Amino acid sequence: ATPTALLVGTGRGARMGVIISGPDVLERARSVRAIALDKTGTVTTGELRVVGTVPAAGIADAELLRWAGTAESGSEHPLAQAIVAAASEGGLGVLDAFENVPGEGVRTRVDGVDVAVSRPDAVAALPAALAEAVDASQGRGETAVVVVRAGRPVGVIALADTVKPTSREAVAHLKELGLTPVLITGDNERAARAVAADVGIDRVLADVRPDGKVAAIRDLQAEVGQVAMVGDGVNDAAALAASDLGIAMGSGTDAAKEAAGIVVMRPDLMLVVDAVRLSRATLRTIR
Numbered sequence: 529a530t531p532t533a534l535l536v537g538t539g540r541g542a543r544m545g546v547i548i549s550g551p552d553v554l555e556r557a558r559s560v561r562a563i564a565l566d567k568t569g570t571v572t573t574g575e576l577r578v579v580g581t582v583p584a585a586g587i588a589d590a591e592l593l594r595w596a597g598t599a600e601s602g603s604e605h606p607l608a609q610a611i612v613a614a615a616s617e618g619g620l621g622v623l624d625a626f627e628n629v630p631g632e633g634v635r636t637r638v639d640g641v642d643v644a645v646s647r648p649d650a651v652a653a654l655p656a657a658l659a660e661a662v663d664a665s666q667g668r669g670e671t672a673v674v675v676v677r678a679g680r681p682v683g684v685i686a687l688a689d690t691v692k693p694t695s696r697e698a699v700a701h702l703k704e705l706g707l708t709p710v711l712i713t714g715d716n717e718r719a720a721r722a723v724a725a726d727v728g729i730d731r732v733l734a735d736v737r738p739d740g741k742v743a744a745i746r747d748l749q750a751e752v753g754q755v756a757m758v759g760d761g762v763n764d765a766a767a768l769a770a771s772d773l774g775i776a777m778g779s780g781t782d783a784a785k786e787a788a789g790i791v792v793m794r795p796d797l798m799l800v801v802d803a804v805r806l807s808r809a810t811l812r813t814i815r
């Protein structure tokens with residue numbers, strides 16, 4: 529490999545908005561077989577919005593939103609931002625003892641009472657009405673979270689995300705380039721399947737815990753060989769580093785960008801397609 533060709537490739541990448549951390553990255557991109565795509569913020573906009581609230585008996589929607597919104601005001605998760613935005617109109621309470629539980633939710637005290645907001649499968653003994661609300665919401669491809677106050681489940685909040693306009697086209701191009709796309713997410717299986725179907729991805733790894741993303745990459749590597757990973761979140765950093773080619777969205781967290789070999793400057797999967805094409809074109813020049 530001539531260093532000159534690699535430098536030229538790196539320079540061309542920069543002009544396209546594809547920032548390549550070093551010449552070796554282009555060489556690694558050559559033999560990638562599968563590409564794992566994080567769902568939220570990578571395939572979707574990650575700009576979630578609250579689309580429904582189902583309080584338990586005797587609780588008002590506004591109360592439910594106030595507890596959840598206050599609890600989530602300590603978190604930067606896209607789910608949290610959406611819940612805070614929905615709750616803000618009614619005003620927030622006093623938050624203390626905030627604890628973030630990665631891949632699960634938050635545990636806090638709101639106005640002196642314990643409040644947790646979590647993924648539904650982390651909540652024991654969900655009353656039938658709330659379990660049905662979770663089921664219906666997930667059936668629509670949404671993400672449902674459960675609010676627990678003083679040890680009692682007090683309601684469900686349903687959130688929806690939007691697929692980015694270029695994701696479908698980009699997935700088609702990645703397939704044409706011979707890469708198998710795999711959607712990887714901590715979100716529920718049905719929400720993940722809905723997004724995957726929308727953009728043309730057949731393989732889905734859902735309900736993956738933050739530390740499970742690395743294991744998922746290693747399993748894929750054992751199965752197909754070299755694997756690229758595209759992500760944006762703090763949760764994605766270890767998986768980006770474990771992959772053979774980590775690609776971070778420029779809109780993402782610093783942790784993701786530091787762990788990646790390539791950073792794409794616009795949050796657009798078409799730039800990931802450009803990055804793969806560039807690496808192949810550069811290496812053709814060399815050989």
Ligand code: ADP
Nearest residue numbers: 568603605608631632633645646647713714715
């Ligand atoms: P993703 O891989 O989609 O970015 P995460 O690993 O961050 O997902 O989260 C997985 C799941 O954990 C979410 O779908 C949600 O159910 C739950 N969760 C994570 N963070 C929060 C939070 N701040 N509030 C409520 N639920 C959360």
Ligand code: MG
Nearest residue numbers: 566568569761
């Ligand atoms: Mg993400």
